[in-house]
Amino acid sequence: MRSLIVLALALAAARPAPAAVPKVVTDFAPIQSLVMQVMGDLGTPEMLSQPGSDPHSFTLKPSQAGALAKADVIFWDGPELMPALDSAIKALGVKALSVPLLDEGGGKTRTFSDGQTIDPHAWLDPTNAQAWLGTIATTLSKLDPDHATTYAANAAQAEDALKTLDAQLTKELAPARGKPIVEFHDAMGYFAAHYGLNIIANIELGDAAKPSAGRLAELRQTLVGGGAVCVFPEAGRDPRYINVVTAGTGTRIGAPQDPAGVMLTEPPTADFYGKLLTDLAKTISDCIAGPKP
Ligand SMILES: [Zn+2]
Numbered sequence: 001m002r003s004l005i006v007l008a009l010a011l012a013a014a015r016p017a018p019a020a021v022p023k024v025v026t027d028f029a030p031i032q033s034l035v036m037q038v039m040g041d042l043g044t045p046e047m048l049s050q051p052g053s054d055p056h057s058f059t060l061k062p063s064q065a066g067a068l069a070k071a072d073v074i075f076w077d078g079p080e081l082m083p084a085l086d087s088a089i090k091a092l093g094v095k096a097l098s099v100p101l102l103d104e105g106g107g108k109t110r111t112f113s114d115g116q117t118i119d120p121h122a123w124l125d126p127t128n129a130q131a132w133l134g135t136i137a138t139t140l141s142k143l144d145p146d147h148a149t150t151y152a153a154n155a156a157q158a159e160d161a162l163k164t165l166d167a168q169l170t171k172e173l174a175p176a177r178g179k180p181i182v183e184f185h186d187a188m189g190y191f192a193a194h195y196g197l198n199i200i201a202n203i204e205l206g207d208a209a210k211p212s213a214g215r216l217a218e219l220r221q222t223l224v225g226g227g228a229v230c231v232f233p234e235a236g237r238d239p240r241y242i243n244v245v246t247a248g249t250g251t252r253i254g255a256p257q258d259p260a261g262v263m264l265t266e267p268p269t270a271d272f273y274g275k276l277l278t279d280l281a282k283t284i285s286d287c288i289a290g291p292k293p
Pocket residue numbers: 056121185186187207
């Protein structure tokens with residue numbers, strides 16, 4: 001028995017050290033889900049946003065500085081969505097490889113409806129997520145070449161699943177194509193461009209700008225003039241404006257949308273990204289279809 005143990009120890013010592021899976025940090029739920037799909041059973045990334053918090057108002061807790069300091073790589077949307085994370089990475093002198101997917105993920109970028117500022121909500125275009133899966137796999141493979149085939153296989157599988165989902169959602173949203181709709185905040189540009197949706201107005205302009213009374217009156221005009229079929233509240237944001245704007249217009253109010261996962265009560269799982277797109281598509285297809293007879 002003792003000799004067996006000695007032999008086992010000798011063998012263990014002779015074997016090369018197992019390849020270290022990189023320590024990965026992500027910013028918020030959609031990106032966490034995509035990275036989880038690529039890492040699979042090899043490890044779990046650490047998400048900085050608390051489940052259910054709004055990425056727009058992200059601040060780094062002092063206790064999270066350690067996670068950033070220890071990380072090998074940070075996958076995040078970029079400084080446009082989370083300026084506080086950008087500042088923290090710079091201020092802390094973080095050594096981890098920083099991969100802002102909006103700029104370096106290989107997907108498309110758009111501007112907000114003002115046509116000027118870069119719109120960071122790029123995860124809402126599933127072709128961007130497909131490109132990002134590839135970038136995540138390539139980046140992890142460089143840091144951890146021993147698991148390169150696993151990262152590549154996981155990413156390929158995730159991309160295939162996403163293509164299948166995208167085809168289903170394209171079909172589901174076909175009746176909504178071109179129908180005038182109004183969104184709560186200017187987050188849905190990527191989703192709309194990809195699925196041919198016609199957003200005629202956003203109640204909040206840009207991120208976190210509260211509409212004035214004048215702006216609400218103007219919106220009401222746009223709604224009526226543009227023949228808006230549906231307006232969508234947003235999870236975690238004050239729906240009061242919606243009622244003010246739509247009262248007496250005949251525009252239907254859809255189910256609240258959650259483009260960033262602010263309604264999560266637990267850490268996201270790998271399948272979260274697909275659910276996010278599925279749920280968004282359902283709010284739109286349900287509202288466009290109108291009340292069930
Ligand atoms: Zn936003």
